[in-house]
Amino acid sequence: MKLHDEKLRALGLAVIQVETQAIAALAEQINEQFVLACKLMFACKGRVVVTGMGKSGHIAGKIAATLASTGTPAFFVHSGEASHGDLGMITAQDVVLALSNSGETEEVITLLPIIKRLGVPLIAMTGNPDSSLAKFSTAHINVAVEQEACPLGLAPTSSTTAALVMGDALAVSLLEARGFTRDDFALSHPGGSLGKRLLLRVSDMMHIGEQIPSVQESAFISDALLEMTEKKLGMTAIVNAQGQVSGIFTDGDLRRMLSKNLNIHTTSIMEVMTPQCAVIKADILAAEAMQIMERKKINALIVVDDELRAVGALNMHDLIRAGIV
Secondary structure, rough: OOOOHHHHHHHHHHHHHHHHHHHHHHHOOOHHHHHHHHHHOOOOOOOOOOOOOEHHHHHHHHHHHHHHHOOOOOEEEHHHHOOOHHHHHOOOOEEEEEEEEEOOOHHHHHHHOOOOOOOHOOOEEEEOOOOOOHHOEEEEEOOOOOOOOOOOOOOOOOHHHHHHHHHHHHHHHHHHHOOOOHHHHHHHHHHHOHHHHHHHHHHHEEHHHHOOOOOEOOOOOHHHHHHHHHHHOOEEEEEEEOOOEEEEEEEEHHHHOOOOOOOOOOOOOHHHHHHHEEOOOOOEHHHHHHHHHHHOOOEEEEOOOOOOOEEEEHHHHHHHOOOOO
């Protein structure tokens, strides 16, 4: 069969249109049953146990992961494995969220008597309000779709997308209800660039002590150049006798100075430094420091305490090495 570019684009667009319509129709299902489901999960003293089979199982796993990362303790149990021992993971303190588009998936239905015996609330997410699973549930969320995006009407496409979106709606609603913050999110995502952006602070990465490039107000340009060369941060702080920052001298200041034919051995650094320079505190997020650099179009910052004394320094290369950029 010959592939035609326009035909492929048309097919792809048709899938997106069908699934978009399916998602839009979900708005009608944000009703009292959705609210009840949220309340059941919010009041849960244990964990939300999410289960499903086949494609619904894959979606259930993602929903469990999203719940867990947004403040609602949750884990996934494969419905087929549950009746062979994994059901022991469910306690009387838990809530079960079961996914089945038909609402008649045998492996899921098999679990219902055990769930009833445990007295565990059951939230069902199905595409059939008249199904066995829906009727057995404490709360039923209808995620029925008018049609699958698959032209054969066989492959779960729109139905799995609808279930995934509804799972996100539950997770985010609970996130807001719990007052879940950026710091809470960071604690559950310590790895990768996201965790670094949310957790790393300037104090975790700044140069301190003898590593801070610094010269006195009485220094000459040559002294500042030697300090910059030794500390290799592309700048040096200019400080007064109390250690308070008076200004900064950077590679950019050096380039601008060269056109003035100044004697670097006799010219005071105060004549060429940038006064009232940008400074930051050690406790701010490294990502905020990066934003300041980008906004002010600078490559380095001096870290100061409450008395404006230099306590650290960092530059864009430090942020890059830390994975913030």
